[in-house]
Each structure stands twice: as structure tokens, then as C-alpha cells.
Amino acid sequence: MARTYFITGFPGFVSSNLIKKLVDIDHDARFELLVYRDQIQKAYHAIEDMVHYSKITIIEGDITKSELGIDEGTRRRLTEEVTHVFHLAAIYDLAVPEDIAHRVNVNGTRNVLDFILPFSSLKRFIYFSTAYVSGDRSGSIYEDELECGQAFKNYYEETKYEAEVMVHSYMNKLPITIIRPGVVMGHSKTGETAKFDGPYFMMRFLDKFARLPIPYIGGGEALINLVPIDYVVDATTFLAHDETAKSKVFHLTDPEPLTVREVYRLIAQTLVGKTPSYTLPSSFVSKTLSLSLIRKWVQVERETIDYFTLQAYYDSANTIKHLKGTGIVCPRLADYMTHEVDYYKKHRHEPEKLIKVN
Structure with missing residues (x-):
């Protein structure tokens, strides 16, 4: 059938x-x-x-x-x-x-x-x-x-x-x-994605400050999946x-996730060629993004910052067990980040890919 x-x-x-x-x-x-x-x-x-x-x-x-x-x-x-x-x-x-x-x-x-x-x-x-x-x-x-x-x-x-x-x-x-x-995220081989949300908010944030010294946001010890x-x-x-x-x-989920700090640094180095050199408290950034004018200019949702402090690890033992022998594995983020950033750079000004931030 x-x-x-x-x-x-x-x-x-x-x-x-x-x-x-x-x-x-x-x-x-x-x-x-x-x-x-x-x-x-x-x-x-x-x-x-x-x-x-x-x-x-x-x-x-x-x-x-x-x-x-x-x-x-x-x-x-x-x-x-x-x-x-x-x-x-x-x-x-x-x-x-x-x-x-x-x-x-x-x-x-x-x-x-x-x-x-x-x-x-x-x-x-x-x-x-x-x-x-x-x-x-x-x-x-x-x-x-x-x-x-x-x-x-x-x-x-x-x-x-x-x-x-x-x-x-x-x-x-x-x-x-x-x-x-x-x-x-987008495809690991092409970077293709439909919307620049989630981790792409980091890229949109870094775009705004590309000519300035780049800050970390918070301690960044949390894992980001x-x-x-x-x-x-x-x-x-x-x-x-x-x-x-x-x-x-x-x-x-990624069985070997990076910390927020590691992901942010990887994106910054790949997108703007800089390594963050100082730290802004996540509470300060969250309060700043609560202001509509700032939020719209930076084009980042305030709720995104909540995930910079989430101390959770998502165990995927059941998934790994069922996928064993299929060749289906989660690739390492560092191995495909270049594709994600390249796609973003080519399409970052396309209105249909941007999430409207109010």
C-alpha cells in the first residue's frame, strides 16, 4: 500500500x-x-x-x-x-x-x-x-x-x-x-534557511556593532542547543x-553543544572577523532591549536573552540509540558555521527572511 x-x-x-x-x-x-x-x-x-x-x-x-x-x-x-x-x-x-x-x-x-x-x-x-x-x-x-x-x-x-x-x-x-x-538552523551544507531568527539574532546584533569593539553578552556559560x-x-x-x-x-539536539559564549565568539569571528573583547551583563542587555526603539534598531527580540543563561543539557541517548547504524548524526556546529554565516551575509537584507521585531 x-x-x-x-x-x-x-x-x-x-x-x-x-x-x-x-x-x-x-x-x-x-x-x-x-x-x-x-x-x-x-x-x-x-x-x-x-x-x-x-x-x-x-x-x-x-x-x-x-x-x-x-x-x-x-x-x-x-x-x-x-x-x-x-x-x-x-x-x-x-x-x-x-x-x-x-x-x-x-x-x-x-x-x-x-x-x-x-x-x-x-x-x-x-x-x-x-x-x-x-x-x-x-x-x-x-x-x-x-x-x-x-x-x-x-x-x-x-x-x-x-x-x-x-x-x-x-x-x-x-x-x-x-x-x-x-x-x-539552516542546512549544514548550504546554510539555507527561511528566517533569520534564533541564533541569527546574534548575527543581526553583531551587524550593528561590526565597526566597534565587540562585547560578549553575560557570562555565557549556558549551553545553547x-x-x-x-x-x-x-x-x-x-x-x-x-x-x-x-x-x-x-x-x-546536539549531543556535544557549545556554550553561548563559544557560539557567540564563533559567529563573531566568522561574520565580522573579530573576537569579543569585553562583557556586557545580560541583565543590562535585557533591560536595554525592553525599550522598543532600541529593540527595533538592533532587530533582536528581548526574549532571546533568556536563553543566554539557561543551564540545561538535553540528553539524546534514546535518539542516538535509534539512529545507530543509519549514518544520521548531528554535525558539529564549528564544522558548518561558515555555511550559515555565508548564507546570512548573502540574504540578510531580504525582507521576507527578517523577523519583524516590535
């Missing part, structure tokens, strides 16, 4: 790369892509670049609506045909307001879960969570841990946590695999078809 993939979150960065990978390895598969109405034209343009795109169907829908806003005839067809569901649609903005985050990340996930319960051919539901459901926890964070009394740095983390708790409650009803990526998109996609694709990955959680 040919596989049929139902995927939310297209044409987002991770979903687009995931589909390209699945198309490449599974020529007989069909794809049903749930797309929000204001992304329809972008979605059609995106699939034109894909081989076998004639086997891709775009469905206008909305995860915040009952039955995902899909008509009865399409629902009936999906119920009979879909074998794999990837739920990636979410609000990823660290500065997202609570009501929007809850509506999309929590209610949206509940709607997707309920929508797929009747799927008669379903072999796997792959839910994209985040490593940062750990909130403010410190020390080693394990893949089989979730509800540990943690608090959260923002509504993105909190609502992704609430959504994952809910996904776990469906484990006895659906064949579920949960993916918890770290901070996703960065993973390239190709590792996330390759690992997810394998785990989605691995029978032993059912009912399990996987940290797609």
Missing part, C-alpha cells in the same frame, strides 16, 4: 524540507498538505519546485477550527487514505501573546488529534514539540521526562508544553512519535517509519 502523508504547517521551513526529503525517498507516496488561507499562493509556488508535485494536494484549512475547516468529502477521503500525519503547524515566536499561542499551539493540536482519531489506515502520528518544553529546568533533561513542575520563559514554551502533555494523553489511542528539536535542518529532517524521516519509535520521545 502506497503511503499518504497528511502534513500541517506547510509551507513552513521544517515542513517544506521534510516534504522534499519524503518525496525524494518515497516516489509512490501522496501528500495532503493543510495550508492556512493566507499561505495558499506561497504553498502552490513552493510545490512547483518539487519532483512529483502532481502527487501533492493542497487543502485550505485552519487547525484552530473544528474538523480543521475541511469539507466533508475531503475528510472522508483522508480518513480512508492517510497513513502518516506530521503536525508541525504552530506559533514559534518567543514574543507571542498568550491568547494566540494557546489558540494555535494547544487548541490547534487538540483539533488535529481529534480529527485523525477515525483514520482507518493511520500508521503514525508525528508531533513536533520542542526541547524547550523543559522551561526553566536546569541540569540534564531526559527524553522520557515532561511534567516536572517547571515554569516557562514565554508563552511559546508554555503552550508547547501544554500541547505535548495533551499528545501524551492520546498515546493509548494513536501510534504517536514525539520529536523535540533544539533550535533549528543548535541543530541544522538536514539533521532534523533526516532523523525525523527515519523515526517516522521505525516501528520501534512508536510511543517514544526523541530529542533532536
